[in-house]
Amino acid sequence: MHVIPPFEEQPLPAWKRAVLKVGSSLLADAGRGLSPRHALGLAQFVSASIGAGREVVIVSSGAVAAGRGILQRKAESGAGIAERQALAALGQAQLVGLWQRFFERPVAQVLLTHDDLRNRRRYLNARATLRELLALGAIPVVNENDTVSVDELKLGDNDNLAAIVAALVDADALFIATDIDGFYTANPRTSPENAQPINEVEALTPEFYAMAGGSGSAVGTGGMRTKLEAAARAAAAGIETFLFNGTRAAxxxxxAQGVLQGTRFRAAQNRLAARKYWLRNVPLEAGRIVVDAGAAAALAEKGASLLPGGVVAAEGDFRRGDMIELAVRQDDGTTRAIARGITQYSAVDVRQIAGRHSRDIETILGYNYGDNVIHRDDLVLL
Incomplete structure (x- = not known):
């Protein structure tokens, strides 16, 4: 029998906010619903991290498996989309209940589709909700909205969803818990003689994808390839990914002690640089906000967000979530572009709150998307 070498222990880099992705294979109990066996240890890692002043968002699979357990159905390949959607609807409450039993603080269910994250306005709403939940001390448990997400449910890919959520909440790290020790040169289950552990990946090349296999369990629908895709997506956002075996308690x-025994996928650049690059290259909408000299100076010199008090005018017909240009009015009456950013308010809204204090926004508009017209995290100077 061929003995596969173990993964080396390596120190984790410092992080403040992370996404933990937990696959169905760690939660499902062979057709009997959900099991706390492996979830408990992962929850203890989350609790220890929060106790150390960090924040964690959980992206959890398992709703379909929970639904099967309720109906006492075994996992079957080729199950119809409608059936899987119904099972997900049945199992979703049990999935959230499983996580809630491990924490004294509240657990919040957040259901997303990839469409929610491709649409800029829904993207901003989802990000604002997740950030507020973290600020309130809750633990968000995110899952794909399987009951309506037909195309994505066919893929069953929460690995990539976790990477998207990591970028959404500006995480420092993405932890992917699976039922295999890490990334190997070959599938250790089918080709142990060719499987060598890969402790660290500097950049994902086609050769690495060629090493990836398919799904390793009857209940899971993602395989190693989707984990590599997720790591690549996270790396592009400046986020490192850590792949480890969530079934091994040790x-x-x-x-929790800051040591990884698994595979580390490095990011090509730091998170801030990646986000600024993205902001610089998102297509501009036909509109812009003109600011006064004081606001322009605060943006350039103090790294401030744009508040309504510094707004002079809004040009064009942009909407909330659009990438627009910021310009400053000069002494000769002309304007000069100084930045670009994602606006929290539409052109119609900005015209109404221009020059006013942030505390007046809700009184004027009847609603409030936050104190900033453009948050500093969504703005890049030209």
Whole structure:
């Protein structure tokens, strides 16, 4: 029998906010619903991280498996989309209940589709909700909205969803818990003689994808390839990914001690640089906000967000979530572009709140998307 070498222990880099993705294979109990066996250790890692002043968002699979358990159905390949959607609807409450039993603080269910994250306005709403939940001390448990997400449910890919959520909440790290020790040169289950552990990946090349296999369990629908895709997506956002075996209690305990025994996928650049690059290259909408000299100076010199008090005018017909240009009015009456950013308010709204204090926004508009017209995190200077 061929013995596969173990993964080396390596120190985790410092992080403040992370997304933890947990696959169905760690939660499902062979057709009997959900099991707390492996979830408990992962929850203890989350609790230890929060106790150390960090924030964690959980992206959890398992709703379909929970639904099967309620109906006492075994996992079957080729199950119809409508059936899987119904099972997800049945199992979703049990999935959230499983996580809530491990934490004294509240757990919040957040259901997303990839469409929610491709649409800029829904993207901003989802990000604002997740950030507020973290600020309130809750633990968001995110899952794909399987009951309506037909195309994505066919893929069953929460790995990529976790990477998208990591970018959404500006996470420093993406932890992917699976039922395999890490990334190997070959599938250790089918080709152990060719499987060598890969402790660290600097950049994902086609050769690495060629090494990836398919799904390793009957209940999971994602395989190693989707985990590589997620790591690549996270790397593009400046986020490192850590792949580890969530079924090994000792491995999970080491994570809480700042030690990884698995595979580390490095980011090509730091998170801030990646986000600024993205902001610089998103297509502009036909509109802009003109600011006064004081606001322009605060943006350039103090790294401030744009408040309504510094707005002079709004040009064009942009909407909330659009990428627009910011310009400053000069002494000769002309304007000069100084920045670009994602606006929290539409052109119609900005015209009404221009020059006013942030505390007056709700009184004027009847609603409030926040104190900033453009948040500093969504703005890049030209």
């Amino acid at each position: 491995t999970v305990q080491k994570l």
